[in-house]
Amino acid sequence: MAPRLRIPPELLTATRSYATTSRRIPIPPPFPVTRSCPEPTCPCAEMPKGLEIDHAQNLNGTMAGYAQQVLISTGQSDWRSRIEEDGVDERWGMLGRGLKGMVGRGGKFSDPYNNILITNSSFPTSQASSSSNSKRASALLFPSFKYLPNIPLDEESLSRFVQAYLLPRTPHPAHDILPKEERDAMKRVQALESTFPDAADIRHSPTILICGHGHRDKRCGIMGPLLRAEFRRVLRGKGFSVAGDEGNGDGAVVDKVGHANVGVISHIGGHKYAGNVIVYLPPEHRFSGEEPGTLAGKGIWYGRIEPRHVEGIVQETILHGRVISDHFRGGIAPDGKILRL
Known part of the structure; x- marks a missing residue:
């Protein structure tokens, strides 16, 4: 049997001390803190x-990770427990259900590495959108800091909205195994922003x-x-x-x-x-x-x-x-x- 290696106690103590010290090296926060x-x-x-x-x-x-938060303007301060079940006859409800259907699980733009947080807000729908004869709704986007007062609610327009503002600029590396055509379909199409001329920066x-x-x-x-x-x-x-x-x-x-x-x-x-x-x-x-x-x-x-x-x-x-x-x-x-x- 090979002789057992004996580590001198003073060396073992020094090693533990070093390990303990290394774990306690302070990492500066990425922003000023109080x-x-x-x-x-x-x-x-x-x-x-x-x-x-x-x-x-x-x-x-x-806080759960997310890539973008969509704040849907509803003009009210409370909603059903599941917001996709609320506002059945309201334009804001149509926007929430439409987006969840596209970026949520099973949707055509679903991506586990690009979580979109869809949230109702008390901010009112824009006057232009609420008075329009066509079905439109309003939303804010963060951290894009965008306000979109008039989002058409037909399927084609909602698809353009997702492609213009909610898809990632670069797909996650986990998608590198996919064919190029599929990866390209997962990327944001910035040129489509021009189809939402009322969009404004905050x-x-x-x-x-x-x-x-x-x-x-x-x-x-x-x-x-x-x-x-x-x-x-x-x-x-x-x-x-x-x-x-x-x-x-x-x-x-x-x-x-x-x-x-x-x-x-x-x-x-x-x-x-x-x-x-x-x-x-x-x-x-x-x-x-x-x-x-x-x-x-x-x-x-x-x-x-x-x-x-x-x-x-x-x-x-x-x-x-x-x-x-x-x-x-x-x-x-x-x-x-x-x-x-």
């Missing part, structure tokens, strides 16, 4: 009692989204409207004009310096972390009146947000471009890369 949300400087709404919120799990990484106005899907989970149904009102109040106090209320004339999506769009949205996952908030900061958003910062063009997901945190989010993230790590669930970059701490 640990905790600052305490509010003025009275805010009361946190509802009795909600079962998970305060134990680390939130970082609890370059300046931050968009704040709060899950308020009460028919899916009561925690979000309670927190959504409460946080929307608080964001509107705080943003106005910071000098922003605000849009996002349905049915009152100031709900239309607007893009201009000093303006914010605030809306309630349907299920995005993580009810137990309510309130759930997404902050999309457009490419030319100015932080504290300066040049665009590291967060420009990105979307930041927050969880366990209470009314007392709203002022801190506005101050730290929207005004100063810093992520609050205690509430950070994940994020998305302009190229679709998922952000983690």
Whole structure:
């Protein structure tokens, strides 16, 4: 039998120490970070009692990955548990079902490496779309930061919409085994954007989204409207004009310096972390009146947000471009890369 190799204890200790040390090498976050949300400087709404919120799990990484979020304009603040079953006679319902049928499982543009998050929002349908005799609907796209007020709902037009805005510019390497013709059919066709002449870029106005899907989970149904009102109040106090209320004339999506769009949205996952908030900061958003910062063009997901945190989010993230790590669930970059701490 070969003699057993004996490692000197001091060498073994040194090796373990090195391994332990190497695991603890800090990796700088990909954006400016502040640990905790600052305490509010003025009275805010009361946190509802009795909600079962998970305060134990680390939130970082609890956001599901996606390539693009489609926000369908519905003009209402709650929907059936399964949004594809809602709005049967509404144009926005037709848009949701049509897109899910094309990019969802079994659809002709289904791609497990190009997850499209289809979400209803409280933003109203554009006036031109709602008054049109033809069937059209409105939607926003993030992190493309696009607003499409008039999307035709026939199958051919929806197919063009998916090809123009929702397919990846380059298919995932896992598809390299496919014939070239099939791979090409999976790529975005940017030339088709010209067939949607009303499409507009959102370059300046931050968009704040709060899950308020009460028919899916009561925690979000309670927190959504409460946080929307608080964001509107705080943003106005910071000098922003605000849009996002349905049915009152100031709900239309607007893009201009000093303006914010605030809306309630349907299920995005993580009810137990309510309130759930997404902050999309457009490419030319100015932080504290300066040049665009590291967060420009990105979307930041927050969880366990209470009314007392709203002022801190506005101050730290929207005004100063810093992520609050205690509430950070994940994020998305302009190229679709998922952000983690």
